[in-house]
Amino acid sequence: MLIFLLGMMGSGKSTLGKQLAQQLGYTFVDLDDYIEQREQRTIAAIFEEQGETHFRELERAALQAVVQEYRQAVIATGGGTPCFFDNINYMNQHGETIFLAVPTREIARRLISTNLKIRPLLASKSSEEINLFLAKTLAHRIQFYEQAKYKMESSAISVDQLAQLLNHK
Ligand SMILES: Nc1ncnc2c1ncn2[C@@H]1O[C@H](COP(=O)(O)OP(=O)(O)OP(=O)(O)O)[C@@H](O)[C@H]1O
Numbered sequence: 001m002l003i004f005l006l007g008m009m010g011s012g013k014s015t016l017g018k019q020l021a022q023q024l025g026y027t028f029v030d031l032d033d034y035i036e037q038r039e040q041r042t043i044a045a046i047f048e049e050q051g052e053t054h055f056r057e058l059e060r061a062a063l064q065a066v067v068q069e070y071r072q073a074v075i076a077t078g079g080g081t082p083c084f085f086d087n088i089n090y091m092n093q094h095g096e097t098i099f100l101a102v103p104t105r106e107i108a109r110r111l112i113s114t115n116l117k118i119r120p121l122l123a124s125k126s127s128e129e130i131n132l133f134l135a136k137t138l139a140h141r142i143q144f145y146e147q148a149k150y151k152m153e154s155s156a157i158s159v160d161q162l163a164q165l166l167n168h169k
């Protein structure tokens, strides 16, 4: 089985994905890391050198490559992955999709306390600008995230909650 975690930057896809994979004995794949390895450069560099449109094409190709490569994996997608091309339908067709619905306030709080340089869409923004950016971005993205098969809504999602959700499907 392939399990895709969806949600905004900072919703915990990478953190929870690693823990869930460990619990299930699955491989953990972080789509952002996968793209960086394929490209041999950081996502920030891809954005800087070729812009977001090109990044989205690389992201779609990476998503499809991961699906071909793995049979049992937990995949932490990028924050924007479900919102471009037909990626959300593609993921729904190839596995279980879970939207980590963490409130914007909590996401902003988490991100402001981490290194913003690795998140090019947030770099060089003030706290107030980050809050505004997250709210505006989510307003657009929610229509894609909501197409996930499952939704986990909490400001403190745990790996056990995720495992339970999958057990009861
Ligand atoms: N369930 C959680 N409870 C509290 N803090 C968390 C939780 N999950 C992640 N965090 C913290 O939030 C920050 C962002 O988490 P993480 O990198 O896992 O998010 P992400 O969804 O993978 O983001 P991105 O899309 O930018 O890769 C980290 O500092 C992490 O420690």
Ligand SMILES: O=C(O)C1=C[C@@H](O)[C@@H](O)[C@H](O)C1
Pocket (backbone or CB within 6 Å): 008, 009, 032, 043, 077, 078, 079, 080, 081, 118, 119, 120, 121
């Ligand atoms: O929310 C987004 O659009 C992004 C989130 C990150 O995971 C990276 O995929 C990239 O920084 C873009």
Ligand SMILES: [Mg+2]
Pocket (backbone or CB within 6 Å): 013, 014, 015, 030, 032, 076
């Ligand atoms: Mg991540």
